[in-house]
Amino acid sequence: MKKLYIFCLSLGMAWCMVGKVAAQDDAVALKAQSVYNHYPLNLFLLNPAATGVHGTSQLLFNFRNQWAGFDGSPKVLTFGIDGSPARNMGLGAMIYNENYGVANRFLGQVNYSYHFQTNEDVKMSLGLSGAYIQYNLDNKAITDPLHQGPDPVINRAVDGEKFFAADLGFYSVIKDKYRIGFSIPHLVQTRLDDANITGVADDKGDKPVSLTAFLGAIWRLPEYRLILEPSVGLRKISDAPFGTDINLLAKLLEERLFVGFTYSFNPSWHRIGMLAGIKVDRLGIFYSYDQSYLDFQQFNSGSHEITLSFDLHKKHAPPAAEPLDMEKMPAEGEPGQAEPMEKKL
Template sequence: MKVNIRRQLSLKQSDLIKLAVICCALLAGSLTQNARAQQDPMYTQYMFNTLAYNPGYAGTREVLSIMALSRHQWVGFDGAPSTQTLTAHSSVGKNIGLGFSLMHDRLDPTRQTGVYFDYAYRLKINDKSKLSLGIKGGFNFYQNNFSSLSTGNVADDPALSGSDYNKFLPNFGFGLFYYSDKFYFGASVPKLLENKLDNGDIEVLGTSGKEARHYFFTSGYVFDLNDNVKFKPSVLARLTQAAPMSLDINMNFLLRDKLWVGGFYRIESSFGAIVQYQFNQQFKVGYGYDMTTNELSNYNNGTHEIMLLYEFNFTKEKVQHPRHF
């Protein structure tokens, strides 16, 4: 029996939304049985930092796009996490996208620096939508400095003895990103290898850790409320084996194609606000603020995230169908 390939590729957006929901539900049920912490950094402005976790996003802006982001979590809390990310990606030719990501993440007493390269190939689904398939490859340089921890009056804590080490952790992953003028859906596994984080046979603080494989699902839609106001709800689900699912729900409004204002809720974790301003076709600045909803809120001043985005887009004519993700 011959298969009508053209008909199969011409999926309606409603069908894709249903498929995305089903995939998320199935993976949520299969990957959340025991308890293990999330390891990859979280971002409040994830919808503008997609390349950090999905190589399929590379080149989809169709111009050279450079983004810098700095996130400082639980400000005022000694040794709190902080993350800095620099990404760059561009379309090369008609269907190819290339990307680069540099990430530094600190959560005392550990630090990791990641360098990754992305390659994506775009398939035209119909006149309004494309599917981009991407691969990511690179490494993390992982540093563990447990001996720097204060042990109070204990001069030599045996649990910390010999626990300092550095490790070079190569890895690779893949992702897909479907998008049109108004809708997008992405799924990715940025790190497939589960590299060991301990130092050989040494167990740090009684545990033997590894890089857990994370699964990311994201989706959003842009609604035109009137000529001056757009509404963009979006979600990001992060899953890893044997850990609770992390789910971000965002509601953002775009005013006169210049000012983004909105808020988000991270289930059973935090809530906050996002403000972004588009100065021109090239330059955008964003700020995000989080507050935790658990006991930690009594001991920190929230999380601050600053984003700078520059795109080499110098066309004078107004874009008929601008992308807002």
């Protein structure tokens, strides 16, 4: 009985997370945002203003298996590109597909950002993204033996519901040491199919505003060949409880080895995640594991996430100055030595 209760509870949570396509609150569903453990490495996934801020172009592949081992658990596949085709501009794109039981969500998004400086120490960026989003149920929702008789809500959900949404973001780097950014997911939203397809008129009242924020620092310790990047992620997605992420990312050996830790919490749950990765030349491979501290955790083996990244062009550092060798300096009068000023006079 306990397992059945937890299953029903988790199924209800899943229904909300993937968009409530069989429910009648599309405005809330549209504001549900993707969950990534690796976002401190790829901020453009959550904030369009962070697109192209590194001055390089990068291909990204991300796969997340949440609550692994539980039948019908969420599986998310993301393919993205992040680049800077011009000095003051960033362009990016993302394709996102999520499957959770019989529920599906597809997103295709394009990011644009404009970069500028107020002075030598402060770099800023404004970003805008536009996305096509579709929610639908598999045909299994109709053919399932538990489904009895025609249900117009489920039948329409199988056909899918389509939306257009726009995000707005801001990002800033101060003294190449501090980072701050925020984004408003789905600030503008409109339905692309029949607005009354679920049989319920659109909600004309005030809709909850969603917000994500990022605060971080960069501590460089060259004597240890180490860079530490502590950060805090904040998110308020629609009617969901306020959530906080505390992250610590360590980059070792000239940014070839990565180790990270994340502690996430809100009023109803908390989870811990660990990250490890390597970067060889242009190729990066990152893996993380996290688990939540809920009763439901005993029915799954945690969540796994893997990211593959490839730099389309490598950002070269300026060559280091060679130390001055006094023994190799030509003696006075030898070729290659300038004449003393006194002799010229």
